[in-house]
Amino acid sequence: MNTGKQLLDIDELWCIKEDRFSGETTKHYEGLFTQGNGYMHVRGSFEEGLEGAAQDEEYLRMPANVTLEKPRHPESKWGTFIPGVVGKHPLLKEEIINLPYFLSMNLVIAGEKLDMKLSNVKEYRRWLDLRNGCLYRTFIWETKAGLSLRLTYMRFISMSHEHLCLQQLGIEALSGQGVVDIACGIDAGVRTNGYNHFREVLTAEPETGCISAETLTDGGDRILMLSSVKASQNILWSRQQKDQNVFFWGSKLLKAGDCLEVQKAVSVVTGRDNEAGELLERGLKYLRAFGAEGREKLYENHAKVWTEKWKYSDIKITGDFEAQLALRTSIYHLIRSNCENDPRVAICAKGYAGEAYFGRYFWDTEINMLPFFIHSNPKAARNLIMFRYNTLEGARKNAGAYGYQGARYAWESSVSGEEQCPCWQYADHEIHITADIVYALCHYVNGTGDLEFIWNHGIDIMVETARYWVERVDINKNGYYELLGVMGPDEYLPMTRNNAFTNRMVKFSLDKTVEYLEAVRKQDANKYRDIEKRLALTPEDMARFKDVGEKLKIPFDANTLIIPQSDDFQDYADLDFDTIWKDRTRPFGHFISQERNYRSKALKQADVLQLIMLYPGDFTREQLSASYDYYEPITTHDSSLSASVYGITAAWLGRLEEAGKFLKKVMETDMSIEKKGAAEGIHIANCGGLWQMIVYGFAGLKSAMWCSEIRLEPHLPEKWEKLEFTLAWHGKWYKAAITQEKYEIFEMQDQLEA
């Protein structure tokens, strides 16, 4: 079998491993081992499923606090996601649909079905190679009938042919003999959060040697999956169907010493692909590549793309094996979940690696993930902002639904941009997302120099959201504008007054809008007239943006040592954390009622510290230090967006022990087997947070938002010998190398992709 080389080459710095099977951690590994290529994503489930883990259970899932909810399916949940393929859930609003499971491969010997829980399995090992995105599994199965087999699985979702997935199974008979029944197919017995989004599933054999399952979703999408199968020895495959599963069935007599290799290819096409042609025609074309080019060639092309990706994305940490692997895992998932060629979608909160958060887009994209893309793949960064431009119409509808002019981005965005969050406290009050997007687009422009993006797209977002803000503010007795009824980043205080983070973001957004408009008016009267016309911009608009931007209340100034999270923050109750939080390995939210939480000074996540991190120039070191010391003890870090912010600011303060503690927390979020953190999907914002901890925190890179030159102020953890990474910066590539003693930045000769 061709994977022999890779099998020997489990590089500890590049491979995440599972050394033994346990039902307890299967779901965690399903999330952690998710494979994908931007276009499609599949969780790392076993090819044969798992005993007792039904995938088509229907139940009524209620809107709830996802962070604290106990999810169903404790042991295993398949996940097959195509960004943009969504449907309406009666209670949860629009959600990404968990599509038919196309990895299905089942083995039966003398009536005994292979199952990791039930079968007698030895020498089990599974690993994901981050270099090439291939998932491997090998073990010995001792069947009851006496036949003993070594099975070796390998699969990848092609990075070079985005509609293709290839699977391979090597079977080596070690002792005994018997007939192996093999079934390879597509299983539509899948429900999303307990709901059936499939209006119909049509199965067929469109041509000899090819089976198909065509799904019509309740969102109106058609998904065609085609599959073919090859074996190294002659097997007569017949198409069969059982319940919602269509598959090729074949059998082979094996005796000790026999080897058999089975290869399966799947092509997936949808009606929303940006391609001409009938579904079947396109699907067959991609599938035939498997027949024509062969698996080896396809693998080579695939691996080449991954190598290229890593060239510009990898960060090398010498002296810290754990941090190295965790960081590469994060970067792997960021690369995988980025839909590079499709600005109609962005990166959802679970990185298309689970049903949690319903495949929706949050502020995480802009604040947590975007910096990685600005500096490793500027085109992808641009696409992420373009998603917001493409959903401006949805944002306009959101504003209208609340009775406002302009555009208001959704707290939980669907592909249309319309609000999908079913819990009003977030949807109604967590309004900073709308300003975060303007911050992010300015960050992109400042990091890349792509000013044209402002004039052609960005300014539309800026003007339309400014129109919303000038209506969303209230004026107070002193003539200042206020933002009342606001949930800041800290989601444990749902309705506060003048949240410092939010007000500062909104002020930035309004000021930048005025600044860009005034600049273009001076520099290019024609262009300004175009913008005026396109956006029906009036002098009154401008005057109002300026007025509100100038007079929006900022609840701190140079004399405020501890920045107040909001005007009313001191009115909330103090808590005795030690009494309440009995087990700090579990979220604080599990130990307190929402009612009490909502009236107490217990932060879910960084809020003021997030503000300082994004606007470092606004604050002195003393303000940072005092705010850190005040807020850290009352921050629960129940949100995965928190630890990295504290870690970065701790590094800035030179508090390396604290920074190390937060680094550990960030790494554990998805990597810890004990916490099973990846069970419901990847905390993809935390992946971006880990990148930021390394680059902004330990390397001390000054944000491109505020600094036109590359500037570092490193604070490496003690045991780190060297830190090396690449940076895209204003259209050029740079390499940085940092040791405890010194650092170097040099320009690379590589050209940036257009």
Add this chain to the structure above:
Amino acid sequence: MNTGKQLLDIDELWCIKEDRFSGETTKHYEGLFTQGNGYMHVRGSFEEGLEGAAQDEEYLRMPANVTLEKPRHPESKWGTFIPGVVGKHPLLKEEIINLPYFLSMNLVIAGEKLDMKLSNVKEYRRWLDLRNGCLYRTFIWETKAGLSLRLTYMRFISMSHEHLCLQQLGIEALSGQGVVDIACGIDAGVRTNGYNHFREVLTAEPETGCISAETLTDGGDRILMLSSVKASQNILWSRQQKDQNVFFWGSKLLKAGDCLEVQKAVSVVTGRDNEAGELLERGLKYLRAFGAEGREKLYENHAKVWTEKWKYSDIKITGDFEAQLALRTSIYHLIRSNCENDPRVAICAKGYAGEAYFGRYFWDTEINMLPFFIHSNPKAARNLIMFRYNTLEGARKNAGAYGYQGARYAWESSVSGEEQCPCWQYADHEIHITADIVYALCHYVNGTGDLEFIWNHGIDIMVETARYWVERVDINKNGYYELLGVMGPDEYLPMTRNNAFTNRMVKFSLDKTVEYLEAVRKQDANKYRDIEKRLALTPEDMARFKDVGEKLKIPFDANTLIIPQSDDFQDYADLDFDTIWKDRTRPFGHFISQERNYRSKALKQADVLQLIMLYPGDFTREQLSASYDYYEPITTHDSSLSASVYGITAAWLGRLEEAGKFLKKVMETDMSIEKKGAAEGIHIANCGGLWQMIVYGFAGLKSAMWCSEIRLEPHLPEKWEKLEFTLAWHGKWYKAAITQEKYEIFEMQDQLEA
């Protein structure tokens, strides 16, 4: 036919009438004409149903703001409710179940089904006689086949035999001839808020001349309905079944001049009745009363009970026909919906006259309805408080669910006392209900002198809720206790700080608990020891109750002219009501998003004014007047609990024009045909509010809470010549008679019921 006399006697001061049929207002009259006897209640729907108004539609009703929601079933919704018969709705939690419709009577002539919308109907008239709770309908039906009939319906739910309902139909052939098919039965094709709570419905003919439908609900209750039918002429009745409807079917040839009278009786028994014996045995026993005593005797017994009720409840207003009728309608519904003999239930928010508010119990019972019962039926008042005593265990569970000791009453209580409100902002934050109950029980005791009630039951409520309060408070920097995260009576501000109403109520509750406990300790050491033992009361409890009661922050004092609704009230935004509220005939809430509403100074209902009304001795006339002038313009009165409070305080201030305006608003709530206010049920709290407007407002009765003697301070509306009412007061009956010039109070010789 025997109803001839009543037909002529439509007393305008006692009968609410519908003079023409309209699909637009049918649902309103269904609510307004609801009949009941405490044990069971049926909306005033047509016996034959209504074309196009399916009653068994299933749909997913979501938790929402009931006040502002657009309900389904615009034209007609049956409603058959037995207090206490509840089931679990998957989204709305526990709700009262709309049971099979037992009034069903259908007529068909030559294939033409009688239907108010489709049939050719003349001289239509329908009215509810409040004196005896009988509902009448008469009209001429000109059938397509040429037969013309005068039909006269009459029905009542017996006040003397609580399990019995009697119906009567008189048919007089005016011209033509033809065969009339008559079907009388029980229709189980009923869903509650779109949900099927019936696990099974078994129909049978348990003995000759009797049909039955036995329903097993998802709440585990068995409801047996039995029905028999009699005719004045010989008709051969056969039992038939169609879909979920079981009925007697018979037919008769009629020609001009013929008369036919059909009588139908239904008995209803359930497994939760406080009676021994098998369901069938009991049901048949009650049904046989119809055969044995005959309709006339049953009617007489029934009417006698109503006469007795009115003797102690009626209020006579001379000089204002509209107020007279509206007030009697309110009193009628209060009497009807009171489950006099069953302290396991109370009076639900829609008075068992509709599906809205799900048959749940709110603070309305204690604050809006209780005064009527204290002064017209003290035994019923005691029962209402006993309901809270009986649900103390549920209240303990509620407290526990939030992590508190003691008892916390539900914002929306089920029969178990457990919280059923599916919207967290009310359930979590509208906490005053727990103190309102203590206020109400003290009000009952002060109005009746029933001090024993405190020692045997009330003190349990007081101590257990006090234990909750001392945990619910937070201590502030100044050493004062605060109540944070509170929704006061005004439901348009969900999370405020130290709501004046709530804090005052809680202080009252704690102070009274300490006061009663100290009193009994001094007076009766044995009794005190009993209480100590029963409630595991410790000196620490007492000290803590006292401390929190003393130091609970009351956000006003004698120098506060305008009482602040809460500590943070001035931090909310001012609104330009004229711009937003484009049509003042519709609720303000329809014109503003919840998001904006929640951050603005727009009150849903009286809050500070409710406080002043309940604690008049705490405030000067100047404080009342200034607070009234400040809050009235920013109060939307979107809640039906609001207008009566403003009306009462306006009367106290001698502002009779304003009081008159609010009186009109209160009367219109259920009576206005244009507003169709009763469509979803009776606003039973508003009924109590109307009684309070007359007695507390215009008659100026000083609340028995604060005054041991009867004292009046009348402010009669100008056109009122005389106001007369009875009052139960400390175990005796009094009569008050008020004219513009003077008033008299004299004791009656009647004995109060034990």
